[in-house]
Amino acid sequence: MFEENPICKLLNIKYPIFQGGMAWIGTAELASAVSNAGGLGIIGAGHMPPDLLRAEIQKAKRWTDKPFGVNIMLMSPFVKEVMQVVVEERVPVVTTGAGNPAEYLPALKEVGSKVIPVVASVALAKRLVRSGVDAVIAEGTESGGHIGDITTMALVPQVVDAVDVPVIAAGGIGDSRGILAAFALGASGVQMGSRFVVSEECIAHPNYKNLVLKAKDRSTVVTGRSTGHPVRVLANKMTREYAELETNQASVEELEKFGAGRLNMATHKGDVENGSVMIGQICGMFHEIKPVATIIEELVGGIAAAGERVHNTLK
Ligand code: TUI
16 A cells, blocks of 8 residues: 555655644654654644754654654744754755745755645645645645635645645544545645644643543634734633734734743643644544554554445445
8 A cells, every 4th residue: 555655655654644743742752653653753843943953853863763854834933043953954854834935945955855845825836836845735724723724625636736746635634534535635645733632642731632632623713813823723711812802903913922832831831721722623533542553553544444435425
């Protein structure tokens, strides 16, 4: 299975399943577990300072001999320095989020890193493919964290039709059915974040994981639409206060000040009422914390049965 899959061939991995590079919780522990299980583990650089990122990359190199990636948030205040770190460390795969990575491509390609940006529109996908990226991750608005506004169902086939590089689908994918659906839309691989939040290897605070396990299909809301930086999170005290500020026409500066530091408050301190509990809309599907290896085995193992169901529906 997947011997001829373009993503597996491009990256030299067993399964075309990426773990989304989540800020604060996409650590070397999680990334190396996913890579060891045959997927692509990705360290989330978020707003991490360069020295910390280097330490995390070096841990991942000790804990897996398989390819892994680093996700660079292009809105990070340290973006230039962290790009320098991934170049020096010759990280095999670099994914980017929340912007256009074109200016960093020459340095990354020079050391042989594969560059795979996250896009939320056809226009950006086309522009980046012209700049020479290796593949694109088409991420729908069902995702957690910083999001675009097109759904995965609408975005993926339109990106697939617009570009001639492999497409990885992201947003709202949580099980084998979702993976099969992504392939049906023309994607060659998938990226999943939320499913890996509720894994044993994820270092998120138990309060964070437990709230995700209790969440239902309509438990997430989007904050920050008025600032131009929409972020999907679980509804809580923080999102209610944020909505009140938005209703009272708070300035972008006030809203950004209110939001600062909220993710770490939830992921590490476990304050899931005042913190930002970023998660995708698929979170209602998860009822159990499992080891990463089990999650990946179940995902891959269920694809054939899901395909069989599709086949039967066509009869
Ligand atoms: O980046 C993400 N998801 C994230 S980043 C993050 S860290 C954070 N911390 C605190 C507050 C806010 C965020 C949490 N989740 N996903 C990738 C992604 N990229 N989604 C959407 C985009 C995107 C949006 C606009 C990519 C490019 C873009 O336009 C850039 C351009 O130049 O047109």
